Amino acid sequence: MVACGAGEEREEAPAEGSTVGVTDDSVTIGAHFPLTGVAAPGYSEIPSGHQAYYDFVNANGGVHGRQIEFIVRDDAYNPTNTSQVTNELVLSDEIFAMVAGLGTATHSAVVDFLNGEEVPDLFVSSGSLQWGDAPADRPYTFGWQTDYESEGKIIGQWVAENMPDAKVGLFLQDDDFGRDGEKGARQFIEDQIVEVQRYQSGNTDVAPQIAALQAAGADVILGFNVPSYTALSQLTALRLNYKPTWFYSNVGSDPALVGSLLARFSEGAVTDGSRLLDGVLTTEYIPGVDAPDNPWMKLWQRVWDEHGGEGELTNYRVYGMSQAYTFVQALQAAGQDLTREGIVAAIEEHGGGFEGPALAPFRFSADSHMGISGMQVVRLQGGVGEELTPVLVTDIGDAPIEEDDSAAEDAPPDSGIPDQPAG
Amino acid sequence: MDRLLGRSTLRRHLTLAVLGMLVVVVVLESTGPFRNAQFASMAYYGIAGAGLTILIGLNGQISLGHGAFMAIGAYTAALMLQGGDPLPLPVILLAAALVTLVAGAVVGVAAARLHGPYLAGATLALAVAVPGIPVYFSGTLGGEQGLNVRVPDIPPWFADAVFFVTGQDMSRSRYLGYLGWFCLVVTFVLLANLARGRVGRTWRAVRDNEVAAELAGIDLGRARVLAFVVSATCAGLAGGLLALSARIAAPSGFTLTLSLLLLSAIVLGGLGTLTGALIGAAMLTFVPQLVTGLGQDLGLTDVRAAELAPLTYGLVTMLVVLFAPAGIVGGIRAAAARRRAVKTSGTSKEARKDEAMDEIRGVTGDRHPGGGVRRG
Known part of the structure; x- marks a missing residue:
């Protein structure tokens, strides 16, 4: 076995990009989404938003002459499946990048693999x-939506100022989502809780929780x-004849979906x-279907009418299109x-300067891969959000909360396709 | 066949194992990284399926809770891989199997007292309850998000050895493929020996007729617990491999669906046979991906194509149960037996039928019904 030194002859990875x-x-990208199973209602609509917007861009010549091909694989919201379909996307479909893979538990199963394979995530x-908070460890991964801690801070400050x-x-949901949100809120309302x-x-x-x-x-x-x-919390509170003021984070408040769930439950x-x-x-943090006159919503409606599949334009499809816009x-x-x-x-x-549907700018830089930096507080009335604050912008940790309406003024270009100069 | 493989059971199984390992090397080396990863998945499904098929097919106990044992193995492996300098993988996989063995013994003692639907109900409760444990102890077990698993670096000696033999670089997915299939071959040899030997015969005796078995001096409880423990240990090993392949151990990976999929896979393949477990594992691994790909090629939307996979799986299960009630392996063996019987001239139709039935029983290892059972 002296010849074991054969290992020295092995090839090294090429140094170029x-x-x-x-x-x-063409450029081929992919993502994992729950298309079947318990998480499919709602979430399975996000990739159809992506697809509609890529079709729209492709019909207008693509990006730098390349057509965008978007491959969606179903993981049924099960991290084991996420690993398998991500293997397929990366190793078999040979995607250029993962774009908008969904879910905290599901995506954390593949985030290290993607970074190990040096696939943009x-x-x-x-x-x-x-x-986004450790770009040194995960240089290829970027967030997109406002993180839960920043959201907690904005909610906490608003309550402290308006309901002292x-x-x-x-x-709280008993995972990172609830924990990050709590951490942010406690910065401002520690003694009110x-x-x-x-x-x-x-x-x-959830009757025990609501009763407590x-x-x-x-x-x-x-x-x-x-x-x-x-x-569930609304129905339980109704039954207990409990009428507090409710303040739900963005994730839990889509009026159309909650309304249909209420009818069903x-x-x-x-x-x-x-x-x-x-x-x-x-x-x-992005305009939704409750604001049909918003210029972004007019663009999304146009894209959906021209290239969408079955069904109406929903907030989930708007979310997908908004992400697709950032990717373009x-x-x-x-x-x-x-x-x-x-x-x-x-x-x-250049990510920090991307102008898009987001109400607040992205935080992308070499030191941070966090996404949208802020949001505004709204009150729902008849399924429509009434603005209560200007856009509030912040970051994780003890970064201050500031008013910043600059990104909210961004309007889509007439073509509907961004015009980001090549860096 | 006998001349090639030898008459001794052990020698026969070891020869088959070596041949099997050679096939594994050829297959893993000639396929790409994605197929390698799929074969790694097939290996852990195969190991878990083999354990379950021994329990149900040979001992007649049903378990709807093997996904829970896989979870125990997966979490054991994941916990041991958390630190910066983990133990060698074989030690970790062995620990995953041993911890599950203990859990299997505890459950097995309870299960040995239960029968049929009661046992199904108890194991069902296990499948539902175990994924709740990491959520409750979210501090150490990571809660809903689970524990991330980092596959340790490939040992240089192993990479060099394989490179020496094949001249190919060792990728991580190929490494996991080798690891999984090595475990599978070892497990299959052990299970096959167990099933062919005295222990297997006592299990079958308990399954076929409890009274007769007890009269023959078999301790029913002990035989049942042992079968349960062996089966759970396999599931634990499979869980450890799953954690490595999936790179995560999270509650949502071990829902009731996993337990039921395992059960349906071994029924499809053929209850009580290791080959059947392997076929079932192959179906679990390859059918969803192939069918979804086919659906997309036919121009279905992504959602419709994704929905095609569970639909096809359900239809195949129904067809197999209708037309080959003994599973795919059982169906093939019965067909072969019938053909042989037709060739043999002078045998009556009844005799042919008997022979075919014998062959089907032979599938479940019942070549010598009633024979060879001694005092346990």
């Missing part, structure tokens, strides 16, 4: 901090929960579900000679 998934006239569909005497109860209740995802009985909040005398409840638990007793949410406070900007910024390293560098260098 990787162009896997890129040809002269752009604009993860989850507000967890881990996609309120007794606050927290209703009278009760903290957590629920386990999957356990549909009621017993503690909480008159404002901050909910960091998913839409089905918005519906109450077995028809609640017919106009979205009316039940009247007066509920929440946050927004990143492709443009990366220039004609597209490489994996190049697009990462382009987002770090």
Whole structure:
């Protein structure tokens, strides 16, 4: 076995930028989404938004002459499946980049693999901090939506300023989502919090939690929960005749979805579900279907009418299109000679200046891969959000919260396709 | 066949194992990294399926909770891989199997007292309850998000040895493929020996007729617990491999669906046979991806194509249960037996039928019904 030294002859990886998934006239990207299973309602619509916008861009000549090919694989919201389909996307489909893979648990199963394989992992569909707060460890991963901690801070400050005497109860999902949100909120309302209740995802009985909040005398409840638990907490509070002011984080407040869930969970007793949410406070970071006159919404409607599949334009599809818009900007910024390293560098260098539907600017830089930096507080009325604050911008940690309406003024170009100069 | 493989059971199984390992080397070396990763998945499904098929096919106990044992193995491996300088992988996989063995013994003692639907119910409860444990102890077990698993670096001696033989570089997915299939071959040899030997015969005796088995001096409880423990240990090993392949151990990976998929896979393949477990594992691994790809090629939308996979799987299960109630392996063996019977002239139709039935029983290892059972 002296000849074991044969190992020395093994090839080294080429030092130049990787162009896997890129040809002269196409670029192939992919993502994992729950298309079947419990998480599919709602979330499975996001990739159809992506696809519609890429079709729209492709019909107008693509980016730098390249057509965008988007491959979606179903992981049924199960991290084991996420690993398998990501293997398929990276090793078999040979995608250039993962764009908008969805879910905190699911995506954390593949984030280290993607970084190990040096595949750009752009604009993860989850507000967890881990996609952006350690770019040195995960240089290829970028967040997109406002992270839960920043959202918690903005919500906490608003409550401290506008309801200084309120007794606050927290209703939290028992994972990073709830924990990050709580951490942010506590910076401002530590001494106002009278009760903290957590629920386990999957356990549909939240009566003990709501009753404990009621017993503690909480008159404002901050909910960091998913839409089905918005519906469950509303129904439970109705049954307990408990009428606090509700403040749900963005994730849990889509009026259309919560309304339909309310009708289903109450077995028809609640017919106009979205009316039940009247007066509920929440946050927004991109314009949604409740604002049909917004120029971005007009663009999304046009794209959906021309290239969409079955069904109506929903907030989930708007979310997908908004992400797709950011990805097209990143492709443009990366220039004609597209490489994996190049697009990462382009987002770090120019991402902070991307003008898009987001109400607040991105935080992308070499030191941070966090996404949208802020949001505004709104009150739901008849399924429509009424603005209560200007756009509030902040960052994780003890960064201050500032008013910054600059990005909210961005309007889409007439062509509907961004015009980001190549860096 | 006998001349090639030898008459001794052990020698026969070892020869088959070596041949199997050679096939594994050829297949893994001639396929790309994605297929390698798929073969790694097939290996852990195969190991878990083999354990389950021994329990159900040979001992007649049903378990709807093997996904829970896989979770225990996966979390054991994941916890041991958390530190910066983990133990060697074989030690970790062995630990995953041993911890699950203990859990299997505890559950097995309870299960040995239960029968049929009661046992199904108890193991079902296990499948539902275990994923809740990491959520409750979210501090150490990572809660809903689970524990991330980093596959340790490939040992240089192994990479060099394989490079020496094949002249190919060792990728991580190929390494996991080798690891998984090595575990699978070892497990299969052990299980095959167990099933052919005295222990296997006592298990079958307990399955076929409890009273007769007890009269023959078999301790029913002990036989049942042992079968349960062996089966759970396999699931634990499979869970450890799953954590490595999936790079995560999270509650949502071990839902009831996993337990039921395992069960349906071994029913499809053929209850009680290791080959059947392997076929079932192949179906679990390859069918969803192939069918989804086919659906997309036919121009279906992504959502429709994704929905095609569970639909196809369900249809195949129904067809197999209708037309080959003994599973794919059982169906093939019965067909072969019938053909042989037709060739043999002078045998009556009844005799042919009997022979075919014998062959089907032979599938479940029942070549010598009632024979060879001694005092346990």
